Amino acid sequence: MDTEIPKLFGTSGIRGKIEEDITPELALRVGRAISTYLGKKKKIVVGYDTRTSNLMLERAVSAGILQGGCQVLSIGMVPTPVVGYATMKLEADAGVMITASHNPSPYNGIKLWNPDGMAYLQEQERTIERIIHENKFYNAPWEDIGKITDVSPVVNDYTEDLLGLMNIQPGLKVVVDCANGAASYLSPFILRKAGCKVVSLNAQPDGFFPGRKPEPSEANLQELMKVVKVTGADLGIAHDGDADRMIAVDDKGRMADFDKLLALVSAEIGGCVVTTVDASACIDRALEGVGGTVERTKVGDVHVAEMIHNIDATFGGEPSGTWLHPEFCMCPDGILSALKVIKLVQNRGPLSLLLDNIPVYPTMRDKIDCREDQKDPLMEKAKTDLPSIYQEVADVNLKDGVRISFEDGSWVLVRPSGTESFIRITLEGKTEDKARMIHEKAAKFIHELL
Structure with a gap:
């Protein structure tokens, strides 16, 4: 049974x-599993970020792919969005990115991509886990072992296609903080080519x-915030280690509120936008003003991507700065996200003013200790009973935990942490008193069940 197979993949790869x-050894087995899953003679793009362990893991994954009779399209050190783009552009059968994204230096990981640049879905990840667990790998005979091809020039195609998509007028001053990560060369280069x-x-x-x-995070971006203010820049841009995310700093040197920034860009794009159950209702209000709509899904960029694909949405993103642009590629792209914000500032004025004009409700976040074996029964009870403890409930969303929306625009989300032994409470209340009332009732409900 699937439940007996050890889980390797989390919310964002291994x-x-x-x-x-x-x-x-694990990387080798993942490479062998991918080639076994796809079948021999398939083409697989392989890239990595700047971590000290990346070449070691890239060589191991590539060896496993070659052993299964597939071809490695080696792209070198690049941001994650370039791997997703290259997989699509080169008509490859899969992509592999060696990265631990925003985690500290001692961490690393492996993320897999489909031919359209979308991350592997959960059922695909489960199949890879099953092949590894059962040790059922295909081994190509000596005459069919795969080969490695250097495809690093595709980075030039990525650059030209991005610049062709975004018509940015020269002149804005932008400070970009690349975190010594995979976008260290590429992001500043593209922004300069765009005229910044x-x-x-x-x-x-x-x-x-x-x-x-x-x-x-705000604590890690203090230097960027100071430099934006001191140099009189129009805005600042920050990436994580693999540049699938983008965080902005406004012209006053303030880190942009995640939800407000997502609301701004969503309203500028319009149409149907996908976000997660933990995103602020300010996104709904911003889209209502332009005749757009919001669809919510589980936390995680793969769920956002899947929903975008299923309903043909115009845009999607998480408040963390992980945004997807389906008109370009289904891989989260922090560099394209930066260009979208730059274009927005160019069209509509100072980022500080745009952000200040978006009203938000008082927000509260809390986490309550909860053993892993308590999570499922607690959440089953919450699905049936939690809405009944409140009045004026307008909607109940059960896609990821329990999100209750109220008639005045307030909302609360109760969901289990996917990585830690907590139950998380996230909420917005129209007033401070309403926020406290919502939190007190939710916390009391959870503590009584525990």
Whole structure:
């Protein structure tokens, strides 16, 4: 049964500490499993970010792919969105990115991509896990072992296609912080080619991340915020380690609120936008103003991508800065996201003013200790009973935990953490008093069940 197969994939690929969770042996087996799953003579793009363990893992994954009779299209050190793009552009059968995204230096991981640039779906990941668990690999005979081809020039195609998609007028001053990650060369180069005056920070690839930690949090972006203000820049852009995310800093040196920024860009694009159950209702209000709609799905960019594909949405993203642009590629792309924000500022004025004009409700986030064996029964009870403890309930969404929307626009989400032993409460109340009332009732409900 599937439940007996050890789980390797989390919400964003396979990820963990080097030698403890992620080893060359595991990478070899993942490579063998991919070629077994796809069948011999298929083409697989392989890239990696700046981490010190990346060449070791890239060689191991590639060896496994070759052993299964498939071809490796080696793209070298590139941001994750370039791997997704190259998989699509080169009509490859899959893509592999060696990265741990925003995790610290001792971590690494493996993420897999479909021919359209979309991340592997859960059922595909489960198939890879099953092949590895059952040790049922295809081994090509000596005359059919795969070959490696250098496809790094496809980065030039990515650059030209991005610039062709976005018509940006020269003149804006942008500070870009690349976190010593995979976009260290490419993001500043593309922004300059687009006509921006670029000041670059932490733009030397280094797997120790000496400039700042790869997580683009407010605590880690203090230097960027100061440089934007001191240099009089129009905005700042920050990437995580593999540049599938983008965080903005406004012209006053303030880190942009994740939800507000997503709401701004969503309203600019219009149509049907996909986001996650933990995103603010300000996105709904922004889209209502332009005749657009919002669809919510589970937390995780793969769920956003799948929903975009299923309903032919115009745009999608998580509040974390992981945005998908289906008109270009189904892989989250922090560089294209940066260009979208730059274009927005160019069209509509200072980012600080745009952000300040978006009203938001008081927000609260809490987490309650919960053993892993308690999560499922607690959430089953929450699905049936939690809505009944509130009045004026307008909607109940059960796609990922329990999200209750109220008639005045307030909402609360109760969901189990996917990585830690917690139940998380996230909410917005129209007033401070409403927010406190919503939180107190949810917390009391959970504590009583526990």
